[in-house]
Amino acid sequence: MLRREVLPEHTAAYARGVERLGFDELWVVEDCFYAGGVAAGAVALASTERIAVGLGVLPAVMRNPAATALEIAALARMFPGRLRAGIGHGVTSWMHQIGAFPSSQLAALEETTSAVRALLRGERVTVDGRHVHLDDVALEFPPPVVPPVATGVRGPRSLRVSGRVADGTVLTELSVPSYVRRARERIDEGRAEAGRTDAHHVTVYAFAAPDRDDVRALVADGLRDGGSSGQWGDLDVTAPVAAGDLPDSWLDELTVSGPAARRSLDALRDAGADTVVLIPAAEDPDEALAQLAALRGALT
Template identity: 45%
Template sequence: MKSEHSGLIGVMLPPDTPVQQIVPFARKAEEHGFDELWVVEDLGFHGGLAQAATVLAATSRIRVGLGLMPAGARNVAFAAMDVATLAQLHPGRLDVAVGHGMPAWMRTVGAWPSSPLTLLYEYITTLKGLLRADLAHYNGRHVHLDGLHLQSTSLPAFAPDVLAGVRGPRSLAVSGHVADGTVLAEPVTPSYVRSALRYIAPVRPHRVVAYNVAAIHDDPAVALEAARPCLAVVGEEEWRPHIAPLPLRDALVSLRSRSAGPEDFARNLPDEWVRQLAVAGTPAQARAQLAELFDAGVTSAVLTPVGPDYVTSLASLATVLRG
C-alpha cells in the first residue's frame, strides 16, 4: 500500500516460522494489503529459494523479496537459473538480494571467500548480466563464465531487481556501484539510512529496503515490551554500523559491556531506546516512524512481526496501512 510519503510497506516472514504456517502467513499478508513479503535465508532454517517459490505460488499480487542469498553459497549460474525461472512464472513480482552472509555462519560451511567484497561485486555483476542476457563471459577472481547464457525460453520478460544485503561502508559502496538497491537489516533508523546512503552514493535510481522489528498495540507500553526481546542482538559487534550514527551509541555499547548476556542487555534497554530501534508503539506512532524512514530515503519499509503467533501478529501490523 502506498503511504502518504510514497514508500512501500512490507512484512518479513520470520526465519523460525513453522513450515506449516508459511503459506497462511503469505496469504494473510496479501489479504491485509501489504505491498511486499520478504523471506530470509538464515543458516539452519528454511531455504530462501524454496520459500520464495512457495509464497509466490500461493499468492497472486504481493511482491516477494528473497533476502538474502549468500554469494559464497551458490554458484551464480545455477542461482541465475532458479531466479529466472521464478521471474518467468511470476512476472514482475520477484526481487532478490545478495550478500556476504554472516561470516561465522559461512565459515562453518567452508563458504567464506578470501575477498568478500570482490566476490559480491562479481556475483551481482554476473547475476544481473545473466538475467538480462547481456553477459556470457566473465573472468574474475571468484566468478568465471565461459560462454554461458540462459536460453531464450528461460529468460524472464522482466528481469528482477538484484539488491545487495550489506551493512559495512565498503560493502555499501559496492552496492551503490553495481546493485539495483540495498537491503538494510534491522534496526534501521533515519540516521542509519542517511549514513548508509552517503556510502552507497547512488548515481542512478537505487532502492533502499529497510527491515525493522515491529510491535504495534493501542497500549504503547505493551508494544515496547513485545519488541524488546528481539533487540538482544543489537549490542553485538556485527550491529555496530547500525548504531554508529546514533547519539545513544556510546551508552548502548556501555550497557552491552555491563550486561550478563544478550537477554540481560535487552531487558535493560530504556524505553526510549526501544522506540528508536524498533517500530513500536501505537498505530499512529508507528506511522510517524515509517514517515521518518521514508523521508530519510527508504523506499520499502519491511516490518518483522514478533511472536508467539506471527500470523496473528500481522493483523496488528496492518493497522499502519489504514492511516
C-alpha cells in the first residue's frame, strides 16, 4: 500500500519500487484530507508497466456516481486490466465535515455502487433513489475491459450490501482471521439474496513489518479508535492497551509481522482473503520499501 502520509510527489517512485520488488498489486488511499485517490492511482499506473493498482477506497458520497464512473472508465481504458476500484461509506466525521453525510449510508453505498458498475458496463442508467438520481446517463467511452468494483465495508449489513451489488470487498486493517471468515459468510448471504453465482474477491489490509515492534504503535492506535463488531475476534480489547503491553500473540492475529508473518498471512488466506495488502509500518517511502523488501523475502 501507498500510505496516506506519503507526499504525492513520491507516488511514482514508490510505485516503481513496489513493482521492482515483485508484488502483484499496489493500493492507494483516499482519506480526507490527504491526496486524491484517482490522481494517485493514475500516477501509479502511468509509472509502472505490470502491477495492478487499487483505489482504496473512494467515498460513495464525495462524488456524483457519474463522475466516479468517468474517472474509473478513463483509467480502465488507458491501463486495461490493471485497475481495481473501491467504493466505501467514507469516515462519518469527515463526511459530516464536508456536508456530504447521507440520510442512509447503506442506500448511498448500494445505489452508488450499482450505478457505477452499470455505467462501466456501458449501460444507459436512469435511477431515482434515496441518494442517486441519474436521468438517461451513459458513458461515451465505457472501458472494453471492465474493472472490478469492490466496496470497502465492515459491518454485517454493509457486508450483505457488498455481496448483493459489488464485485469484491475490501476489509480494513486489524481484521483477524475469524472476522474475515464471518465477513465472507455475510457477503455470501447478500450474494444469495441477489441470486449471484459469480466470483467475489475479498481483499484484506494488514499492517506489516519484518519486526513486530514496528507495528505496535499502529496497532495500539487502531484498537483505541475502535472497530466493527467481531473485527478483533476473541481478543479481549475492553480497555486501551499501551503499545508496549500488546502481547505478541495479538500482533500475530492482527498483523503480518515478525517471525510469525508467514503464518499470519496464511491464516488470512485460509479464512477467505483472496488478496492481502501489506501496509508498511514506516511512513517514509524509502523505509517502507525496505520493510516490504524484507517481508517479501520472508513470505516467499
